[in-house]
Amino acid sequence: MDSKSATADPRPHNPNPPSKDFLTHLEIYLAKRDGVDKLLKISRYAAKIILASSILDHHEPPLIANRLKSFESSVGLSRKAFRLGKFIQDVNALRSTPHLASHSYSNLVLALIAYGGEGLYFFVEQFVWLGKAGLIDKRHLPALQKLSAWSEFVGYFGSVSLKIIELKKIDEEERCLMSTIDLAVVRGIGCVEEQDKLTRLREKKMMKRLSVIQDLADGLMALADIRDGRGRISSPLLVSWAGLLSAVISTHKNWITC
Numbered sequence: 001m002d003s004k005s006a007t008a009d010p011r012p013h014n015p016n017p018p019s020k021d022f023l024t025h026l027e028i029y030l031a032k033r034d035g036v037d038k039l040l041k042i043s044r045y046a047a048k049i050i051l052a053s054s055i056l057d058h059h060e061p062p063l064i065a066n067r068l069k070s071f072e073s074s075v076g077l078s079r080k081a082f083r084l085g086k087f088i089q090d091v092n093a094l095r096s097t098p099h100l101a102s103h104s105y106s107n108l109v110l111a112l113i114a115y116g117g118e119g120l121y122f123f124v125e126q127f128v129w130l131g132k133a134g135l136i137d138k139r140h141l142p143a144l145q146k147l148s149a150w151s152e153f154v155g156y157f158g159s160v161s162l163k164i165i166e167l168k169k170i171d172e173e174e175r176c177l178m179s180t181i182d183l184a185v186v187r188g189i190g191c192v193e194e195q196d197k198l199t200r201l202r203e204k205k206m207m208k209r210l211s212v213i214q215d216l217a218d219g220l221m222a223l224a225d226i227r228d229g230r231g232r233i234s235s236p237l238l239v240s241w242a243g244l245l246s247a248v249i250s251t252h253k254n255w256i257t258c
Contacts, residue, residue: 028258036082038254041246042248048236051068052236053237056068081129085126087118090116093111094112111158114157115155116158117152117156117157121151128141128144128148146226149222152222156218163211177198210253214246214250217245217246218243220239
């Protein structure tokens with residue numbers, strides 16, 4: 001019956017359906033809060049790199065530099081507005097962490113550190129935005145910004161630790177799959193499903209590695225905020241490049257997932 005219906009169908013079968021139209025994909029991407037936020041992040045840190053490097057001739061009238069500084073500051077404030085209520089996602093993540101206790105107590109602790117730190121960071125950032133917008137007395141800003149930086153740094157510590165553990169599990173699963181495939185090849189047995197699974201697993205592994213790099217870059221920026229820009233690792237150019245790297249990786253991940 002299936003063969004008859006397939007023969008009667010005049011439409012040609014296309015094994016490779018056309019990919020989503022670019023503008024449609026872009027519309028979906030920009031409809032997400034994170035999509036717009038990461039584009040703003042790229043713009044901001046690109047401007048900061050220009051300001052921190054010798055690209056601009058400082059002997060010329062500082063018109064362009066002043067405009068870039070104003071643009072960078074405005075984009076930074078806009079990004080804080082995009083984070084309103086974002087701590088809710090970490091609250092929901094914390095609500096779902098108890099199931100991790102059945103696997104590993106250390107995983108549960110790291111999850112609490114990761115989501116708790118990030119959630120506190122996004123929560124405090126709302127008040128930092130209100131302070132910079134003028135609704136809250138700016139005298140409270142230094143303390144709020146310090147608390148925000150510390151909670152962000154602690155959150156990234158937990159996040160990186162969790163992802164490294166996940167990468168080890170992916171490595172073990174990859175080795176098992178490769179052994180299964182090698183054995184199937186020796187026996188002359190088909191293993192298409194296992195090969196597809198291995199491909200997906202390697203893609204997941206690559207994305208997880210990129211996520212670790214992103215967290216390390218963001219953690220470097222948080223550490224620079226904690227140290228108030230002091231020290232070699234807190235140099236404006238290095239921190240700006242770290243911010244741009246993080247933004248590009250996050251944009252890539254969001255583009256794929258949307």
